[in-house]
Amino acid sequence: MEYLITGGAGFLGRNLANRLLAEGHTVILLDDFSSSSVSNLSGLEKSKIKIINHDVEDPYDMSCDGIFNFACPASPIKYQQNPVKTIRTATLGVFNAVDLALRNRVPVLQASTSEVYGDPLIDPQSEDYWGNVNPIGIRSCYDEGKRIGETILTDYARQYSAEVKIARIFNTYGPYMAPDDGRVVSNFIMQALQDFPITIYGKGNQIRSFCFVDDTIKGVLKLFESKMDHRPVNIGNPHPLTMLELAKKIISLTNSNSKIDFFDLPGDDPKIRTPNIERAIEKLDWKPTTNIDDGLIKTIDYFSTFI
């Protein structure tokens, strides 16, 4: 099969491409390289990939056997740098992906996000929770953009019978994250490896759950291959961690001399986010298998190559 991955040069796109190639497929990687670099694709078998430099806001056409719509910056720092661009990517990009899917009569899988739950009032979050989202805050370009993305896809499924899969991906980490992309795992590891102060925002008692990238990609592929309809499926690791616990764990795993510095918490930063993955277990027979220490050690090894 030949699959299109939009945002294919980014963290998840690159890992997904690697996995699809290992399964014997070829991939088309469409990316504008706004939050990644072509060097992130080194190591992929060149004869099996096509790279297209294109902005998903603008329509595109090609034949392919399936679409993974991953184009969109995922780091809060990156998506807030140009919020108008982010919401255009998250909305127009979805129209263009699903229109292409209809023209080819192939499935489209959307990389949605746990951010659709906003600053949740219940924990853990299951797919039937509608969320608690600020429509005009600094995270809204991403959160609301991704929510509209789900709406667009669901309406295309209902109205035009588009074959749509929606993965609500929770915080994922691992090799091929950009070392400077500003997310917590890459920041803490890069800081710890250089004995720089660890930058905790707020008191560090906010909670996230981190899924190792190989687990996330397996879940995404199981969803793509499943008979699941357009209903969203949470893909994440339910194991909760405070940012202070994460910082201490990374300092210990890197044998670092870093101290911890505390900074202001950015606006609308969710206090707690962990997935209920019962739907993924039941419908996809999927759950993550990598424990946080093993995943972090692999990620630390990867980031060490940048020091």
Ligand code: NAD
């Ligand atoms: P990333 O920033 O590493 O990769 C995103 C890729 O999309 C980059 O290569 C970037 O250049 C490209 N891109 C951005 N805007 C584009 C545009 N307008 N046209 C073409 N290409 C564009 O992020 P990631 O972590 O790989 O995330 C990939 C997808 O998964 C995103 O849609 C994100 O919302 C979603 N997601 C990721 C996570 C996570 O923890 N990594 C969690 C939830 C959802």
Ligand code: UDP
């Ligand atoms: N964070 C932090 N220090 C950093 C980067 C992030 O304390 O250097 C916090 C951030 O405020 C948030 C959590 O870590 O509470 C996860 O941040 P990230 O940007 O990775 O993703 P989010 O889950 O907020 O989208």
